[in-house]
Amino acid sequence: MNKGIVIAGPTGVGKTSLSIKLAKKIDADIISSDSMQVYKYMDIGTAKITKNEMEGVKHYLIDEIEPTHKYSVGEYYNRVNEVLSNLNGKNVILAGGTGLYIRSITEGLSSLPESNLEIRKELLKYTLEELCEKLKKIDIEAYKAIDLKNRIRVERALEVCLITNEKYSKLRNKNIKNNNYTFIKIGLKRDREILYNRINKRVDIMFNEGLLNEAKFLYENYKKGIENIKAIGYKELFLYFEGKITLNEAKEIIKRETRRYAKRQFTWFNKEKDIIWFDLDKQAEEEIIENILEIFNV
Template identity: 45%
Template structure:
């Protein structure tokens, strides 16, 4: 079994800083589990580790595809699994870090729907989407799988079709399979799962400060550049947090102040959903980062768990 450290938690809680500090102390390399950081050119709005931070510690699964390319959990799992094996073969410690629950689950749990496929049915659904629009299939999904409906963006037609396909072929929604596989650990890894969290109001304050910093650092200019270079607002990548809100401002649908307030609100809601998702996994050891004086103190406590888990004392 490959030893694997996993660090999860809500956005803005400080996963990047803690994971880098930990990696430097245990000869680790970091594999991102963030569904937005896979996209090139989208740096500020996705809060990617800086180039300086990536020079200090190797990071993977960042800048993998352009915003107009499709990317899925299955592709992530395939690529990340290979990278984890390569890190281990180098006698380094693989550390998966991120807040995208499905990406994390694809690594640490048994999660495979590949045997359930019907290409003819999939093509029929694609034709229905072309004929009646994405919203038609999206409403179909709402009736058969309201849980997945809430998770998927209406423009994410590939995932909508996949969810409908699984339901039609098995009679059960894809959320059902995700739920049962969530509790089946992947036997390939000896995983130590760490969760970072903090007082809710303090987290919300950090989120708001982060959004303000993104605007100051050039988020609007980044999005203008993306739009000018052909990356349109109907692309899945451009519907990510921080992007769709500013696009509405650029298109004159709201003021900048309104866009920023909506972004802060939606990010707070996203953080709440992340915490709800990860709280279900009882393997996670939780640390309240606001109860420590510095990140080094958090790292010290994580290192004690690492030593105990992998008999390094």
């Protein structure tokens, strides 16, 4: 079994710097686990690592797709497992803050079938209440587990049952990992107020580095499908370009939404099993790296 390391944590905590230094220590390639850095032309707003910052370390899943493409965890899962299969056992680091992407590689992804248009059309004929009753009869475990007010979730559960003739509640837990790496999971954190201050300053730096021009390029060149660009820092500036908010309002919303996103990331990773946490306010980066190396080499 090959070995890898996950470097996870909220946006702005310091994952990039530490992962580069760690990669050079263990001769590892880095696979981005950031759902936005996979997009082309979204560099400043996603704090995308530059060629100089890479310091010669090979990176994957950066600048791979068009900004308006709806990228999914399934696509990420397939692409990363393709990369891992071609690395021939080389050490690898998954670095990023998109928890679902990381989990798909470390724990696997459920092998649920793709959507069936005919079944979906048929389900549209029923009210939400009727769909819930159907689900209750077919798969009581799913009925008890999912949000019955969310029609999309209920339809999907029923669709899977009807396609496979199996219970959605069982299939969703049958994860297929599809790679031969075992991962040590490292979480990085800071004091909440310190992190929020870092985020606020980073947004100011992004504007100084040309975020407005970068967002303008996307707005002017990707009008068709612009609604698919959901990244914080861009969708707010699109509202500014449309005259719906002022530039200062856009900047403050970006800071607020980024802080909220960091809070959601903390919540996600705190629920994940087997994460070993390090506090960058209490330990120097070099000391944390040495501790990780001790764990990795056991």
